[in-house]
Amino acid sequence: xxxxxxxxxxxxxDRALDLSREERETFLADACAGDDDLRREIESLLxxxxxxxxFLQSPAVEFAARExxxxxxxxxxxxxxxxxxxxxxxxxxxxxxxx
Amino acid sequence: xxxxxxxxIFETTRLLKAWSEGDETALERLxxxxxxxxxxxxxxxxxxxxPGHILQTTALVNExxxxxxxxxxxxxxxxxxxxxxxxxxxxxxxxxxxxRRQAQKYGADAIHVSLANAxxxxxxxxxxxxxxxxxxxxxxxxxxxxxxxxxxxxxxxxSLEETAETLKISARTVQREWSMxxxxxxxxxxxxx
Numbered sequence: 001x002x003x004x005x006x007x008x009x010x011x012x013x014d015r016a017l018d019l020s021r022e023e024r025e026t027f028l029a030d031a032c033a034g035d036d037d038l039r040r041e042i043e044s045l046l047x048x049x050x051x052x053x054x055f056l057q058s059p060a061v062e063f064a065a066r067e068x069x070x071x072x073x074x075x076x077x078x079x080x081x082x083x084x085x086x087x088x089x090x091x092x093x094x095x096x097x098x099x
Numbered sequence: 100x101x102x103x104x105x106x107x108i109f110e111t112t113r114l115l116k117a118w119s120e121g122d123e124t125a126l127e128r129l130x131x132x133x134x135x136x137x138x139x140x141x142x143x144x145x146x147x148x149x150p151g152h153i154l155q156t157t158a159l160v161n162e163x164x165x166x167x168x169x170x171x172x173x174x175x176x177x178x179x180x181x182x183x184x185x186x187x188x189x190x191x192x193x194x195x196x197x198x199r200r201q202a203q204k205y206g207a208d209a210i211h212v213s214l215a216n217a218x219x220x221x222x223x224x225x226x227x228x229x230x231x232x233x234x235x236x237x238x239x240x241x242x243x244x245x246x247x248x249x250x251x252x253x254x255x256x257x258s259l260e261e262t263a264e265t266l267k268i269s270a271r272t273v274q275r276e277w278s279m280x281x282x283x284x285x286x287x288x289x290x291x292x
Contacts, residue, residue: 001241010242014275048286049278055285056249059256060228061160064193065141067200 013042017049107132112169119184126191133192136163160189160256179265183247186255190232193254197228227288234287238280245280248273 012031016024024046032039083090111132117125144159164185239246244266251257251265259277263270 001237003241006241010279013279017278044286045279045282048289049282051289052281052285056253056281059160059252060193060254061137061141061189061256064196064228065137065145065159067196 009038009041009045012038013045016042016046107136108167108169111167112172115168115181115184115188119180126188129188130192130195133163133167133188134196136167137189137192140166163189179267182255182257182261182265183251186251186257189256190235190250190254194228194232201229230288231284234284237287238283242280245276245283248276249280249284252277 012028015031016027019027028039028042032042111129114125114129114132118129140159140163168181168185235246235249238249247266248262251262252259257265259270259273262277263273266273
């Protein structure tokens with residue numbers, strides 16, 4: 001994307017956001033005046049805005065923290081795998097029992 | 100919870116300063132320090148978590164920086180810059196972490212296969228931070244400020260007001276830029292599914 005083009009998109013998108021659905025139609029037809037690509041781009045961003053919902057609303061740290069802790073619980077204890085105990089060699093983790 | 104060793108605090112502060120002055124090798128040494136602190140805090144916070152209570156992520160991120168940076172050593176003029184660096188650093192730590200998890204889950208070859216899953220990110224299930232990181236890099240090529248705002252809010256855990264203060268722009272501008280970046284990223288990541 002070209003920065004100038006993006007600037008143009010931003011200006012029109014910003015104004016369109018404040019309008020009702022019906023007003024948008026007229027406004028976009030006028031503001032994009034024959035530039036179909038521009039209009040499509042703005043319409044698709046407006047649609048994405050409607051769909052985005054809570055996307056990115058919780059900070060990354062939230063699920064990263066959960067994944068880190070979950071990963072530590074479910075991954076096999078690496079220090080045991082490959083070790084030999086008596087006549088046995090530990091090759092993998094079969095299951096984990098929580099007591 | 101045990102305290103962060105004082106030596107680490109001075110080391111991270113020193114490294115952050117070095118990095119802010121353009122020493123890229125400092126970043127490589129910062130990442131494991133921050134990563135270790137985040138893991139320690141994540142475990143601590145999740146242990147305290149009770150059903151029905153949401154994880155206090157802002158507290159978690161704030162605590163990480165209180166514990167990692169020797170703030171009296173940082174001048175007021177540099178504070179905004181430091182906060183922005185901290186968000187950048189957190190992004191690096193969390194994306195590296197996500198990349199490692201993907202590699203473990205699908206094997207190293209699959210890193211590039213698993214592109215986007217906006218729905219997953221939206222619901223906090225599948226954290227495709229790697230795809231988001233790529234999209235943010237692309238956004239930065241034509242709108243650096245929007246990319247920065249997402250970095251500060253989503254990775255740095257900063258509020259609208261804190262972001263506005265750090266970037267010295269109005270909260271309203273942050274809100275509008277954030278909302279447009281969110282729409283663009285959502286569309287880009289949905290395309291990859």
